[in-house]
Amino acid sequence: MTRKGRRLTLIGAALAIIAFAAALALYALSDSIVFFYGPTEVLQKNPTPGTRLRIGGLVKAGSLVKTEDQKAAFTITDNANNVAVTYQGLLPDLFREGQGVVAEGVLEAPGRFHADTVLAKHDERYMPREVVDALKKQGRWQEGEAKP
Amino acid sequence: MIVEIGHYALTLALALALVQAIVPLWGTLRGDEGLASVGQSCALGQFVAIALSFGALVQAHLASDFSVLNVAENSHSAVPTIYKISGVWGNHEGSMLLWVLILAFFGALVAGLGRGLPLILRANVLAVQGFISAAFLAFILLTSNPFARLSPAPFEGRDLNPVLQDLGLAIHPPLLYLGYVGFSIVFSFAAAALIEGRIDAAWARFVRPFALVAWCFLTLGIAMGSYWAYYTLGWGGFWFWDPVENASLMPWLAGTAFVHSVAVMEKRDALKVWTIFLAILAFSFSLLGTFLVRSGVLTSVHAFASDPSRGVFILAILALFIGGALALFAWRAPMLKRGGLFAPISREGALVLNNLLLTTTCAGVLIGTLYPLALEQLTGEKITVGAPFFNMTCGVLLLMLCVVVPFGQSLAWKRGDLLGVAQRLSVAAAIGLCIFIALFATLRGGPVLAPIAAGLAIYIILGSLSEIAARVWRRGASLGVLFSRARGLPLSAWGSALAHIGVGVTLLGLAATAFGAETIASMRVGEPQNVGPYQVTFQSVASRPGPNYSEVVAKADIRSGGTIVASVEPAKRFFSARQTSTTQAGIATLWFGQLYISIGDQTGDGAVAARLYWKPLVTFIWLGACLMAFGGALSLADRRLRIGAPAPARSGSPAIAAR
Known part of the structure; x- marks a missing residue:
């Protein structure tokens, strides 16, 4: 894999996790605010x-x-x-x-x-x-x- | 007189900190070795001065010198000696003094032990440390002087808050501060690397021991705080997602990420910029925690009675250091040369994933902690973000991390064999899955998170063990050979395996909370009450005097199938100096579970209100944390990691200059 490809994998993984966490946080926030x-x-x-x-x-x-x-x-x-x-x-x-x-x-x-x-x-x-x-x-x- | 000497020593320490902050920096700019090494003696002198000052305050507390405001407000002549000493840091002023004492201790450690450090790096580290020290010393002297006098002096003190009259206060804050403040050294190293504009694997080797020490203490400090809350608050909760607890969890998460990424940097010379960023982040969260506790912006059991000027001062310190460090980072980081290629499937790759998950969890905690504050500022609506939010976000993310942990340990550096590792972990995964299914079936309709966590916990423990086993085991080797192979494994390998087993053990304890039992009952003497697999009978309920309180004590027998397995004495104490009462839970440890009894008020007809809990495997939560810290300490003891130990022969350039 090229350097660029590796970096793209890394950034892709980071974005996926952050998007997942953000979705999770928004869902939890709408549900558990008092x-x-x-x-x-x-x-x-x-x-x-x-x-x-x-x-x-x-x-x-x-x-x-x-x-x-x-x-x-x-x-x-x-x-x-x-x-x-x-x-x-x-x-x-x-x-x-x-x-x-x-x-x-x-x-x-x-x-x-x-x-x-x-x-x-x-x-x-x-x-x-x-x-x-x-x-x-x-x-x-x-x-x-x-x-x- | 002693008090005035303490005050003077504190002022002297401020002067030394200012010299330490400015002169070495100037020396490195001018290329003057003499000026650059001034920092060492300043750091040592500063530590001596602050220790003297701290000693003076301890002496004032021991002597019950009520002409000192701090003693009059937080001590009492009848308080046992141990609480007179721990009462020194049971209040805002004294705990800040402990904070700077530990800060100066770490500075002195760099000055005294850092002989192997390059001169410029050491000078810059001490300069940054001097800046932090100066800011906090100024804060103490200007807004929270612990040596302020009171005239006329009262005859008796107002007593230490009864909740704090506990051994926990003697242990928890010092451990926690050693962790919090320990990350200041990591921060200083990062800032020094940015100032100098160069960073290499050697930097990682210097900073790793400090990071590990801080991380171990922070782990122990958080665990101790959690256990203290568990046994002292009387309802058996051990984690409340209280803003201040979150404030200690955030540096721990960032610090855990740092300890892992610095390993990548040391071994593979990769992730440099990210590691620097984490170093800044970890200490920033420590500062944020300090701000949250002491400014009074949040409602929390930890909040100190506070005045607004302190909050503004700490906010200024916070802005200065976090803003300054991030600006430095933005300016200098692009100049740092990147190195160390690796494939996505490799130990580096797994550690990157670990870092991503840990930092997103950290962000989740941050959002949950600060969102209510932000919303209130913007709309005036007051809300709380409760445990469900944190369980949802952090719980899920950390469980995902748990899946990765054994893989990361087993993958090879640079390019790993995912299939091979998966095969090796298949047994652990299969057993974990069986446990999950079995528990899920017994807990039908219950929370699904608990069986998942239990299965994952077993998987992590077995996975970590199998990693060690795979490195030791050779087909046909005799027992003696295996033993010597085990001894030949580097201590850091044992350390990381043990720390990960600790994660599994803690997780198992957390999962087991779903299998406990809880009863609230009116207990009459002689009438048994079932809780979980045990029966509790109160033998007597009577009053008893203590040194500075009076208490109502219930003597309770715990039976299992007719035989007495333990006796406990839950009590309710009344402190007349403050007109307050505290609950002393009666806790019996049966295997690794605990039977937890706390009593309330007596009702008219001789019955006493009581909460009874059966908490299976609950001690695993804290034992796991102790294992983690012990694993960290083992890694620390690894010869290869000691400062000044000869660096292993390395191919390629050892240092990469940025300019």
């Missing part, structure tokens, strides 16, 4: 029930109810609107009422959400950025304010 909304956005955008979402905000004080078979129900709020969340499993160590939380799961009906993953902030100085932004959007958070 949007992040605050409670107000959930109401405004009103996604169809069954959509996979991540919802962030504060755990409303006094809203946590734990039942027997490891089920928990609580409310995520941005102090303007609320979303009722149900979850089965162990809540994370840092899950507290009145503090930031991100829940990932499926919207069952408008304002009702079933989470399969619950993430809480992992130290008292750190707050999930999405939660801060969601609260800022609602004007519930001023820059420099002591974090709730």
Whole structure:
């Protein structure tokens, strides 16, 4: 094979792999993107029930109810609107009422959400950025304010 | 006083780094040997200064000197000594100091051990290393001074984050940084080659040991981090496709590609420009990782509490080095003479395919990590790209790579015999296929990726073994002869076979996750609960005080068919200094699988919530990584690869000048 032929083989193989990877990535992207909304956005955008979402905000004080078979129900709020969340499993160590939380799961009906993953902030100085932004959007958070 | 000495030593190190960056470069331009060799003493001096500075911070932490802000915020007088030391790098400032300490260590290694290096190459490498060092020292001194004082000093510290009070913190970051920062040397070598405008097989021989060291440590660091997350987060996950994990995976993928392509360059004098490009890429991804963790642009369990000025500073460093290196590459690379022809079907060809697949995987990870950021900047929509995306893209590409691995090992250099190799691998492939079919049948309706991965894993392991066997085995040879033939094989052959077996072992562990069992239950003392092939019974649930926490401990017996095979003590710890709790999973290793128990809150009626997992072969995931690193270390020990070892007689021109 000539030098040119070899180079062409190489470039051909590279293009084929890159094209395959790009197709794979596009297909996977269209399938596995999850949007992040605050409670107000959930109401405004009103996604169809069954959509996979991540919802962030504060755990409303006094809203946590734990039942027997490891089920928990609580409310995520941005102090303007609320979303009722149900979850089965162990809540994370840092899950507290009145503090930031991100829940990932499926919207069952408008304002009702079933989470399969619950993430809480992992130290008292750190707050999930999405939660801060969601609260800022609602004007519930001023820059420099002591974090709730 | 000691703290001030540490601060001063750090400033001194910055001055030395600046001298190291500028003077040798000037010396090589002027052709002045004296100036060109200034870099060595600067690099050694810089390492001593930073070590002194690091020692001062460790001392402040050990003495619980709460007049130092860093100690007051991240330590507590009641913390056990080991966590006082590891707490030094459990925060942003201290971990940056560890970062530059390792950077200076590698610089000192080049200065001290690189006697066999050509003078100009060594001067240029040290100069580039000096630039990197200076940038990060300036970053520390200007935005994240670990020696800042606090007045008045508090009586007690705020305690180390409880999640970090673990042996994992003592091991994981140093290993990871040795890997991350080790690629800086590879980067410096690449930049030096571009500055000088010449590159040859000797360059590859010099840079390969450094690349292997960095790669081994990065492999171990990632595996350790994964195991730490697995046992500490309480739900048995070991990889989350978290942006920061991705940030460590990207340099690993690029570094793995580099380790392979540099072998081609050393043996066959081919793929030079590509190898240089990979060297730049690997360190660029290390820098990107540093930026992602410390700028606060991403939500991640690894994110440090951060302020924006740091992000901007690191972004500037990132732009300077990646942009500068790529510009240098664009300008100089066309001048590098190409060499080393090979047929598409050859070991070189297989390694090119390996490189293509690894870099496209790397690109896939990059897209998945940065796409949400880009989309948010452009449209304001917040999204996450979850595990399905990465499993789909990276999973498929890496499985394709796994098909190629045994072929690459068995093909000859320059022109290979595909049919012969296929024949040799047919047994391994057939056994792998049988395993796939058997598992697919038992897992009917389950994920198809797991049986495929298991089959491929067996195929890789057997394929790698058969490669060694083929090189050792001779018909009719006695056992003694075979043994001496095995000993006669170069260590690097054993190393690569072992590393590839490690890939197979890890893959097998990953595939086995599909065959596990999981239960969430309310456990009462004395009531057995089935999980997988085992029964778990809680014997007692009681409170117990610890040195700086109190914990609720459950004593659990694990039975198999009535006999107790293991006892574990899962616990939930409460740290009063920070008002937070952590989960201590109870893990019993049974053969290579693990039974994993983590407990939650006690409910009113005396029951305790618990997650129980049976994870067959799960330890293979990390054992495989250890095998990979061990294989890398074996290759490193190969005499032929040592710096300063006499080069094997080579036909043709040893060095190709570009100009």
